[in-house]
Amino acid sequence: MKILVVDDFSTMRRIVKNLLRDLGFTNTQEADDGLTALPMLQNGDFDFLVTDWNMPGMTGLDLLKHVRADDKLKTLPVLMVTAEAKRDQIVAAAQAGVNGYVVKPFTAAVLKEKIDKIFERVDG
Amino acid sequence: MAELQIDPQAPSFQQEMKDLAEDLLTKIDGGDLGKIVGVVNNINGVRDRTLYDEIGKLTRGLHNAIKDIKTGDELSEESGMGQASDKLAYVIEMTDKAANRTMDLAEEGMPLNTEIFEGAVDLQEQWQKFLRKELKPNEFRDLTKKIDSYLSKTQVNSKKISSKLSDILMAQDFQDLTGQVIQRVTKLVAEVEDRLVDLVAMAGEVDRITGISHGESYKNEPQPEDDKKIVAEGPQIDTSLEGVVDGQDDVDDLLSSLGF
Numbered sequence: 338m339k340i341l342v343v344d345d346f347s348t349m350r351r352i353v354k355n356l357l358r359d360l361g362f363t364n365t366q367e368a369d370d371g372l373t374a375l376p377m378l379q380n381g382d383f384d385f386l387v388t389d390w391n392m393p394g395m396t397g398l399d400l401l402k403h404v405r406a407d408d409k410l411k412t413l414p415v416l417m418v419t420a421e422a423k424r425d426q427i428v429a430a431a432q433a434g435v436n437g438y439v440v441k442p443f444t445a446a447v448l449k450e451k452i453d454k455i456f457e458r459v460d461g
Numbered sequence: 462m463a464e465l466q467i468d469p470q471a472p473s474f475q476q477e478m479k480d481l482a483e484d485l486l487t488k489i490d491g492g493d494l495g496k497i498v499g500v501v502n503n504i505n506g507v508r509d510r511t512l513y514d515e516i517g518k519l520t521r522g523l524h525n526a527i528k529d530i531k532t533g534d535e536l537s538e539e540s541g542m543g544q545a546s547d548k549l550a551y552v553i554e555m556t557d558k559a560a561n562r563t564m565d566l567a568e569e570g571m572p573l574n575t576e577i578f579e580g581a582v583d584l585q586e587q588w589q590k591f592l593r594k595e596l597k598p599n600e601f602r603d604l605t606k607k608i609d610s611y612l613s614k615t616q617v618n619s620k621k622i623s624s625k626l627s628d629i630l631m632a633q634d635f636q637d638l639t640g641q642v643i644q645r646v647t648k649l650v651a652e653v654e655d656r657l658v659d660l661v662a663m664a665g666e667v668d669r670i671t672g673i674s675h676g677e678s679y680k681n682e683p684q685p686e687d688d689k690k691i692v693a694e695g696p697q698i699d700t701s702l703e704g705v706v707d708g709q710d711d712v713d714d715l716l717s718s719l720g721f
Contacts, residue, residue, distance in 0.1 A: 346557075347557070347561075348557060348560040348561060348564070351561070351564055352564070355564070355568070390693050391693035391694075391695055392693075396692075396693050397693075398691070398693070420695060420696035420697075421693055421694060421695075422696070422697045422700065422705055422706050422712075423694065423697065423704050423705055423706070424704050424705070424706060424715060425691055425704060426691055426693075426694075427706065427712055427715055427716065428715070428719065429691040431716060431719050431721065438712055438716060439709065439712075440706065440708065440709055440712050441696070443709065447709050
């Protein structure tokens with residue numbers, strides 16, 4: 338399973354990567370915003386995208402919209418891990434086709450639960 | 462720091478205008494066109510003079526405000542807006558460093574702990590065998606050696622882990638330093654806000670004299686619901702506000718109500 342972790346803060350990328358490694362996902366790559374992430378997704382065979390929302394360049398929501406609009410990527414499972422905590426925003430992310438939404442600060446258990454749930458649904 | 466005075470002469474301007482207006486009415490009743498024009502000119506004169514005074518005060522106030530912010534006596538000697546951003550950049554740098562240091566130490570500690578754990582699992586397996594009397598004499602000799610080396614190894618690893626844990630504690634000292642910096646910048650922002658409020662009051666005086674009305678555009682009208690754009694806003698500090706979720710459980714409830 339190849340995972341792309343997108344966040345503009347390197348510490349948060351590191352935390353997410355560490356948690357993913359603890360969950361058994363060792364094949365991870367990083368990008369620091371949507372603009373760098375999108376070509377990586379288009380050119381690489383990623384199975385899963387974990388993205389922040391608030392980033393310079395291209396935000397996570399715009400990245401999600403681009404992914405859903407791309408024929409090759411539209412079925413890619415996307416988990417948003419973000420500090421954005423307004424109901425309107427969560428609804429907007431859901432409408433844009435997000436598969437899971439985790440608000441920061443989060444725990445390892447929450448991240449695991451959401452990832453498990455996403456793959457349960459994708460596989461089932 | 463210079464206090465900004467807001468137009469102490471305002472009542473006298475009003476009084477002057479009122480007197481002149483009454484005078485004008487009397488002159489109009491009198492019907493002498495020359496005198497009427499004279500009073501009108503006087504009215505214009507008072508208005509212009511007061512306007513120049515107020516604009517002068519506004520300019521001076523603006524100048525002082527900028528100077529005060531630049532010298533920033535509320536902050537350190539060399540502070541100002543530029544320094545405030547430098548200070549905040551320093552906060553980011555400090556927190557970044559502390560976070561990475563903490564993660565380095567934790568990552569270094571994990572394999573040491575794994576060694577202790579795996580060693581114990583291995584020993585327990587053989588110890589159970591020994592208790593069940595399934596261990597051959599040569600295996601028992603191996604076990605005693607293993608126990609010996611495990612005990613020394615565990616002492617070394619525990620010591621290393623302890624020192625890493627105390628380094629992790631030490632890495633949290635950024636909170637004190639960044640906290641102080643943020644407090645100072647917060648103070649500066651409050652200061653700037655005070656100056657701006659003073660300036661707005663002075664500008665309001667100019668508006669009053671010139672009769673300028675800014676209409677509705679100055680008010681912060683909430684946008685209609687339809688036009689509200691969904692943009693990133695960063696962390697919500699106050700989760701009790703309407704429309705803000707309070708933690709992951711709220712998010713999950715909201716999403717499940719949407720059919721997730």
